[in-house]
Amino acid sequence: MPGISPSLAKNLIRRSLLDLVDPSRSEAALKDIWDDFDASCAYCGKQLRRNGKDDHIDHLVSASANGSNHKANRVLSCAQGNEAEKRDSD
Numbered sequence: 001m002p003g004i005s006p007s008l009a010k011n012l013i014r015r016s017l018l019d020l021v022d023p024s025r026s027e028a029a030l031k032d033i034w035d036d037f038d039a040s041c042a043y044c045g046k047q048l049r050r051n052g053k054d055d056h057i058d059h060l061v062s063a064s065a066n067g068s069n070h071k072a073n074r075v076l077s078c079a080q081g082n083e084a085e086k087r088d089s090d
Contacts, residue, residue, distance in 0.1 A: 043081030056082040
């Protein structure tokens with residue numbers, strides 16, 4: 001892969017292989033997550049609009065720390081909650 005660092009290439013390959021055994025998310029799983037969190041950010045409670053710029057489906061345990069893509073490891077969050085607030089949370 002020209003122009004891609006070896007560590008980035010390794011990460012892309014690892015994530016691709018993981019996605020084969022632990023698929024990212026189906027539409028049904030996404031709907032469940034939106035329903036479970038009542039379209040609100042898990043960190044701050046902000047109401048979100050599906051497919052908006054501010055909505056994120058976040059890993060509680062990150063993929064880089066071997067967190068799964070199972071919906072039990074996913075939360076609905078706003079951009080700010082995903083980027084800043086979760087760093088201050090357990």
